[in-house]
Amino acid sequence: MNKRRRVTYIGCSAFLAFLFLIPLITREPYVFHILCLIGINIIFACSLNTILNIGELNLAHAAFMGIGAYTSTLLVMKLSFPFWFAMPLAMVASAIVSLALGILTLRFKGAYFLLFTFLFAELVRILLSNFWIDIFGGIPGLINIPRPTINIFGLFRTNFKSNIDFYYLIMVLVIFTIFVMRRIDASRLGMIFRAISQSESLAESTGISAMRFKILGCAIGCCFGGLAGSLYAHFVGIITPQDFSIHAVLAPVAYVVVGGMGSIFGPVLGTTFLMVLSNFYLRQLGLYELLIYGVIIVVIIRFMPEGLISLPRVVASWSKKLPGGG
Amino acid sequence: MEITLLFQGGLNGVMLGLNYALIALGLSLIFGIMGIVNFAHGEMYMLGGYVSYFLIGRFGFDFFTSIIAAIVIIGLLGMLFEKSIFRPLTTRPREALTSLIAAVGLAWVLQMLAVICFGDLDRNVPSTFKGIINMGGVVITKERLVTIIIGIVLVLLLNLFLLRTRMGNAIRAVAQDKEAAALQGVQVSRISALSFGIGCALAGAAGALMAPIFSVSPFLGGEVILKAFLVVILGGMGSIPGAMLGGLVLGFIESFGSLFFAVPTVSAITFVLIIVILIIRPQGLLGHE
Numbered sequence: 001m002n003k004r005r006r007v008t009y010i011g012c013s014a015f016l017a018f019l020f021l022i023p024l025i026t027r028e029p030y031v032f033h034i035l036c037l038i039g040i041n042i043i044f045a046c047s048l049n050t051i052l053n054i055g056e057l058n059l060a061h062a063a064f065m066g067i068g069a070y071t072s073t074l075l076v077m078k079l080s081f082p083f084w085f086a087m088p089l090a091m092v093a094s095a096i097v098s099l100a101l102g103i104l105t106l107r108f109k110g111a112y113f114l115l116f117t118f119l120f121a122e123l124v125r126i127l128l129s130n131f132w133i134d135i136f137g138g139i140p141g142l143i144n145i146p147r148p149t150i151n152i153f154g155l156f157r158t159n160f161k162s163n164i165d166f167y168y169l170i171m172v173l174v175i176f177t178i179f180v181m182r183r184i185d186a187s188r189l190g191m192i193f194r195a196i197s198q199s200e201s202l203a204e205s206t207g208i209s210a211m212r213f214k215i216l217g218c219a220i221g222c223c224f225g226g227l228a229g230s231l232y233a234h235f236v237g238i239i240t241p242q243d244f245s246i247h248a249v250l251a252p253v254a255y256v257v258v259g260g261m262g263s264i265f266g267p268v269l270g271t272t273f274l275m276v277l278s279n280f281y282l283r284q285l286g287l288y289e290l291l292i293y294g295v296i297i298v299v300i301i302r303f304m305p306e307g308l309i310s311l312p313r314v315v316a317s318w319s320k321k322l323p324g325g326g
Numbered sequence: 327m328e329i330t331l332l333f334q335g336g337l338n339g340v341m342l343g344l345n346y347a348l349i350a351l352g353l354s355l356i357f358g359i360m361g362i363v364n365f366a367h368g369e370m371y372m373l374g375g376y377v378s379y380f381l382i383g384r385f386g387f388d389f390f391t392s393i394i395a396a397i398v399i400i401g402l403l404g405m406l407f408e409k410s411i412f413r414p415l416t417t418r419p420r421e422a423l424t425s426l427i428a429a430v431g432l433a434w435v436l437q438m439l440a441v442i443c444f445g446d447l448d449r450n451v452p453s454t455f456k457g458i459i460n461m462g463g464v465v466i467t468k469e470r471l472v473t474i475i476i477g478i479v480l481v482l483l484l485n486l487f488l489l490r491t492r493m494g495n496a497i498r499a500v501a502q503d504k505e506a507a508a509l510q511g512v513q514v515s516r517i518s519a520l521s522f523g524i525g526c527a528l529a530g531a532a533g534a535l536m537a538p539i540f541s542v543s544p545f546l547g548g549e550v551i552l553k554a555f556l557v558v559i560l561g562g563m564g565s566i567p568g569a570m571l572g573g574l575v576l577g578f579i580e581s582f583g584s585l586f587f588a589v590p591t592v593s594a595i596t597f598v599l600i601i602v603i604l605i606i607r608p609q610g611l612l613g614h615e
Contacts, residue, residue, distance in 0.1 A: 057423055108608050111363065111422075115559045116604065122552065123597040130590030247548065250365070250430045257427040261420060287442050294434035301428045302411055305418040 019171060023164050032163035034279045038272055039170035040231050043177045045255045045267035047224035050181065052261050053190075054217040055197035056113050059249055060101070060121035061225055064094045066128065066244025068226025069233035070136065073145050076234075078135075083148030087230045094226025095219045102215035121246045128241035141240030145233050166235055173231065177224055181264045184220065193217050258300050260307025269308050330463035335581045337466050337474075341539075343577025344477030348532035349550060350557035350569040351484065352525030358501040358564035359521040361422055362412055365429040367554060368547030369436040370526045374400050374533025375542035376440065379449050382538070389454040393476065393534045400530025401523040407432065408522035413515065433547060440544035448541040473535050480531055481570060484524075488566065497521055501564060560600055562613020571611055 022035070044065060051058045058064075072090035075081040081089070105116040129139045136142070147160040148169070160166045184190050192213050195203040200210045233239045242248075252271075259270020277296070282289040300307075304314050349371055356364045377396040381387040387395075411432065415425045455468040488494035499507040500517045508514050533546070553576065561572025576596070583592035603611065 052423070057426070104605065111357065111361075111563060112608060114363065115555060115563075116601075118555055119559065119597055119601055119604070123594070123601070126590060126594050126597060130594065246552070250427075253423075254427050254430060257424055261423070287438060289438075290434050291438035291442065294431040294438065297431035298411060298428050298435065301424050301431070302414065305415060305420075305424050 016175070020168075023167075027164065029163050032167045034275070036163060036167050036170050036235055037279075038275045039167070039174045040228050040235065041252060041255065041275060042174050042268050042271045043224055043231070044228035045252050045259070045271045046177050046181050046264060047221045047228065048249075048252055049256050049261065049264065049267045050184070050193075050221035050224070051218055052256060053197055054193045054214050055200070056106075056214065056218075057253065058117045058218065058221070059114055059246055060117040060124070061221070061252070062244045062246070062249035063121040063124040064098060064222040064225040065229035065232065065248075066124060066239075066241070067097055068094045068229030069239045069244065070128065070142075070229075071226070072230035073142050073233045073239060074135065076146060077142070083146075083234060084150075087148075087227065090230040091223045091226040094229070095223040098219045098222035099215060102218045106211060106214050106218065118246060121244075121249065125241045125245045128244075136241075139241065141238060141243070142233075143238050145237045145239065147234055147237070170231060170235070173227065177227070178264055178268065180224075185264060189213075189216075254297050258297060258307055260309030263309060266307050266309045273308060331585065332582075333464040334466075335585050336578070337464065337470070339578035339581035340574065341470050341474050341477070341577070342580055343574035344474060344481070345532050345536055345573070346553050346557045346576050347570045347573025348477060348480060348535075349529050349554040350561065350573055351481070351566060352528035353551075353554050354558050354561075354564055354566070354569050355497075355521050355528075356525040357558070359497065360408075360412065360416060360425075360518050362416075362425045362429065363422070364525070365426060365551060366407070366433040366436060366547075367526070367529050368549070368551030369433050369440075370400050370404065370529035370547075371533040371550045372440060372542070372544060372546040373403070373436065374530030375451075375537040375546060376444055376449075376533075377530065378534035378537035379444075379451050379542050382454070383449070383451050389472070389538070392537075393531055396530040396534035397527045400533075401527030403530075404526025405519050405523035407526075408519050412522070413518065416518075433551075437544050437547060444544065446544055448543045450541050451537040453538040469538060473539065476535060477532075480528070484528070485566065493517075493520065556596070556600060558610075559604065560610060562610025565610065565613045568610055568612035575611075 023032075044061075048058070048061050051061065068090040071093040072083070072086040075086035075089060076083055101117075101120060105113060105120075108116055128136050147166065149159040150157060158165045160169060184193075192203070192208055195206075195208065196210050196213060204210050229244070232243075251274075255271040255274055256267045257270070258274060259268065260266030274293070274297075278289065278293055282292055285292065304310055306313075349367065352370070353364060353367050356362055356367070374396040377399055378392040381392040381395055382389065411428055412425050415421050415428060418424065453467075453469045455472050458465055458467050459471060486494075488498060496507065496512045496517050497520070499510065499512055500514055500521075504514055507517075533542075557569060557572040557576050559572075560575060561568030561570070579596050579599070580592060583595060587595070
């Protein structure tokens with residue numbers, strides 16, 4: 001076991017080193033544009049995974065990303081906050097709204113919770129696109145969102161105009177997110193979340209207040225959803241209500257499910273696999289892009305319901321079935 | 327004048343409501359039997375619309391044939407999807423979530439196939455029933471009247487099937503308790519294929535019914551599924567009278583609301599109303615825990 005752990009650590013560090021050195025291989029802005037989006041989506045998928053781990057699917061998760069994005073954008077553009085304050089505040093805003101929603105809706109379980117979050121997502125989209133247009137910008141949304149700037153005593157400064165700089169910022173935050181999620185997973189809290197997802201009534205019989213921990217789990221997930229939203233807004237520069245609609249949550253759910261739920265590496269793997277596939281390989285197929293993408297998702301789920309992360313196990317079980325196989 | 331306006335709104339509300347109810351009934355049936363939130367349900371509606379477009383618009387069949395054809399074709403298609411994609415998932419861990427994403431993938435595939443095969447233009451289906459009926463100032467096109475009647479007939483037939491036939495009893499038994507039904511000798515796998523087929527057929531029928539009134543496009547499904555969700559939530563999951571009532575309530579809100587308010591205000595009011603109803607009655611208007 002110990003040896004395996006060491007191999008994992010070496011593998012991860014090598015991969016991280018590779019990610020930091022990508023700018024030596026290529027400096028193509030498009031590549032870094034996609035890499036940044038992958039990073040943002042990894043944060044988002046991980047935050048979604050936290051909520052999936054307490055056994056619920058939050059269809060409004062993109063709406064929380066939206067709350068983060070709009071909060072951070074409005075703080076920066078209307079109240080001229082620096083990005084570095086606006087981003088944590090966006091996380092806090094998402095978490096607070098999720099607390100309120102959680103208290104109202106987590107009484108409902110399974111499909112009812114799902115449908116409730118669906119309603120909330122649509123409500124947020126309708127409010128953002130049709131009301132208070134002078135603040136939220138209506139259906140066209142907000143444009144010209146500035147990128148952050150940093151200036152540490154004049155020693156180190158950048159305005160993140162280059163995608164490569166932004167890529168490093170996002171990567172640091174991705175590592176931060178994965179670190180936090182891993183720590184939660186390994187802690188008592190993670191154990192309680194797993195217990196609740198396996199059997200809520202059994203968990204409650206051991207004295208765990210399932211409701212309270214579910215609300216907490218949702219708030220943690222939504223907090224990081226807000227982080228993804230804030231990064232998205234300042235990276236892309238344009239946000240519209242449609243970016244955070246119910247349809248926007250389905251792709252990240254697919255990332256998590258295709259990668260594999262449970263472990264933190266599932267969402268990371270799933271996001272990277274599907275986004276690399278669609279942005280670097282399927283893009284040139286035009287209409288067939290979404291078609292093939294859909295087929296791949298259905299096939300993976302149909303034959304690997306535990307996700308890509310179970311690939312080694314699936315291959316092993318197939319090779320056993322083959323004549324002459326181990 | 328005011329009173330005719332109200333009747334006019336009411337008739338349109340009934341038509342919209344029946345349409346929503348048909349789609350939501352199928353969604354609710356599939357959820358009740360298999361526990362699957364079928365995100366590809368809107369695409370069944372869309373394909374039903376194309377069945378009608380091809381049969382009426384291209385090959386000159388009549389309206390009724392197109393609806394029966396839509397029921398048969400989309401029903402069989404639904405059974406095929408159930409057998410090849412969804413049923414194998416039901417025995418695996420986290421099946422609700424995996425089947426949901428499989429349905430989302432399926433929806434994308436069907437939508438893009440429709441764009442590739444039929445083009446992304448809005449297609450108009452020629453209407454079979456021309457002319458209007460004027461009932462003391464309340465004007466309704468014959469087409470809409472026929473649509474309302476067929477919608478009512480379909481819902482009644484479904485009710486009759488579920489309440490009065492052996493097969494219908496088996497479906498209701500499985501919805502109540504899968505294991506108990508299996509112990510009574512009900513073949514659960516056959517029932518789930520059947521309900522998936524019926525559910526999809528209802529959406530297909532709704533698509534074919536509405537095709538001559540609204541136009542048909544590959545992107546119909548996305549909007550329709552959202553409406554169907556609202557109806558299911560409003561009426562209560564797995565409740566057939568609930569889906570009917572939910573459909574009519576939503577139809578009326580949209581139809582009357584748009585007489586007095588702008589569209590975005592109507593949808594905001596709808597959502598707030600539904601959320602309030604749910605907080606008071608989480609199981610929906612006619613659902614039970």
